[in-house]
Amino acid sequence: MTVTETRTGWDLKTLRTHLQGLVDLEMWTIPYYMAAMYSITEPAHHAFRLIEAVIREEMLHLQLACNIANAYGQVPTFKPPVYQGKHIPHIDFSLNDPDPTQYYKPYSAEIGPLDEKRVNTMCLVEYPKWGMELPAATMRTERRDYGSIAEFYDAVSYGMCELVTELRSKVNQVDEFGYFYNRFPKQRITKDGPGGLAQALGFVDLIVDQGEGESKGDSAVAVEHRNTADGYKESWSHFRRFNDIRSNLSGLPPIYQASAEPGDEHAREARRILIKDFRRLLDILGDLFAGRPRDDFGACMAEVGGDILACWQHGVVPKFS
Known part of the structure; x- marks a missing residue:
């Protein structure tokens, strides 16, 4: 990720609040995806395997977001996510142009089986940045909602750069998944200041590349960001995987009735x-x-x-x- 030198007025309290928000958002996705996956009665089904691969990568995203937060002095907290109505933490799809909810509908943030509503929601959660990179003016600290996860990470990256002198290495850094990424083995922030910032921005690049993907989600995930141990369709972004499921709604796998x-x-x-x-x-x-x-x-x-x-x-x- 390339971040400009434009000053946008981030302070440490605001950055920490945003970093906790990213942790909350990444945590939100995991039970939602797991519930949809386990509703499938055939674990060998293509859709089951696609969602399973995404969940494994979401766990990595959660870890990396937490490592960044700790490096800036925000010890992550964890509480049960809320699954209600159409609310997804910190994401406002209407900020996109065009608004993807006009295409990915109906959708619901309620826990449920793998059906049309859940598939559409999963596509929306992983919806890529559409069009040009947001200008610095849209990255101001008062923003709380973003059009996509990628835009949220872009905004936080501005704050990280402005507050690079606050970054501290080796603070509660966790690595549960290094074994699964032989080409991306360094998942802890080990340097202070600019060196640590480069590592943190590398984490953001991986998260966005695996999740939303680049070029509207249809380009291949970078080789260094691919799971080398237990992945499935490792070159596909989350958005591409979920759109693949959506492309055959009439052929969704059998699910448990509940x-x-x-x-x-x-x-x-x-x-x-x-x-x-x-x-x-x-x-x-x-x-x-x-x-x-x-x-x-x-x-x-x-x-x-x-x-x-x-x-x-x-x-x-x-x-x-």
């Missing part, structure tokens, strides 16, 4: 266990990024996945809080 409210004690218990284990996952993440090592992150992620599946199998839509 109700919004549990129909029996088994369904209530399945949902209760999911909420409990998800809360534990958030506690683990909070510890990890506050400098308190945990060795149970991977196991807890697997348990949460199994809990989501159990909800679908017992005929109830998953809930996370």
